[in-house]
Amino acid sequence: MKFNLSETNELIRERRTIYPEQFSDRKVHKEQIEVLLNNAQWAPTHGNTQPWRFKVFTENAKQRLSDFLAKTYLELTPIADQKDTKLAKMITRPLKSSVVIAVCMKRQEEEKILEIEEIEAVACAIQNMHLTCTAYGLGGFWATPKLIYHSKMNEFLGIGEKDKCIGLFYIGYPAIEWPKAHRKPIEYTTEWITE
Numbered sequence: 001m002k003f004n005l006s007e008t009n010e011l012i013r014e015r016r017t018i019y020p021e022q023f024s025d026r027k028v029h030k031e032q033i034e035v036l037l038n039n040a041q042w043a044p045t046h047g048n049t050q051p052w053r054f055k056v057f058t059e060n061a062k063q064r065l066s067d068f069l070a071k072t073y074l075e076l077t078p079i080a081d082q083k084d085t086k087l088a089k090m091i092t093r094p095l096k097s098s099v100v101i102a103v104c105m106k107r108q109e110e111e112k113i114l115e116i117e118e119i120e121a122v123a124c125a126i127q128n129m130h131l132t133c134t135a136y137g138l139g140g141f142w143a144t145p146k147l148i149y150h151s152k153m154n155e156f157l158g159i160g161e162k163d164k165c166i167g168l169f170y171i172g173y174p175a176i177e178w179p180k181a182h183r184k185p186i187e188y189t190t191e192w193i194t195e
Helices: 005-014 032-039 060-078 084-095 115-136 153-156
Strands: 053-055 099-105 141-142 164-173
Touching: 005 099, 005 115, 032 084, 032 099, 032 115, 053 115, 060 084, 060 099, 060 115, 060 153, 084 164, 099 115, 115 164, 153 164
Parallel strands: none
Antiparallel strands: 053 099, 099 164, 141 164
């Protein structure tokens, strides 16, 4: 066997969503983020288009992201649908995180590869980031508020019209005990086809 399967299984099964509200003040080192980003780039990619792009917010840039998210949420959400708790999360989550990465999909100019396949590649890159967080003992949270799919987000991030923000990935050291979780047995989700 090429790798220790029990350790690999444990890493995959220990991956958890840990929210910024559960992060401590301890800072994540730049070198750790670089490892996350390097591992993200080894996700599968049809045609080797490597469509992932990363915008890494640290230090004072997290305040700029926070301000943008709050302002854009209020602009795009009808007053009747606005929720104070949602707005509070838009404001505080970047500030409670050590790092926030806007993970984007760069649309191939020729559009040879289907857009959904480019999005899937970026989702796999995010999973690689999350698994690397788990290996480090870092908390990670992949957030997809509706506003990230709006053209205002593209403009804020400086990405093209056909590009997409696939999520905001919040990273920090957990201030909580590592959460437990479960999944259904494969008998509930799998059909074996033999003929």
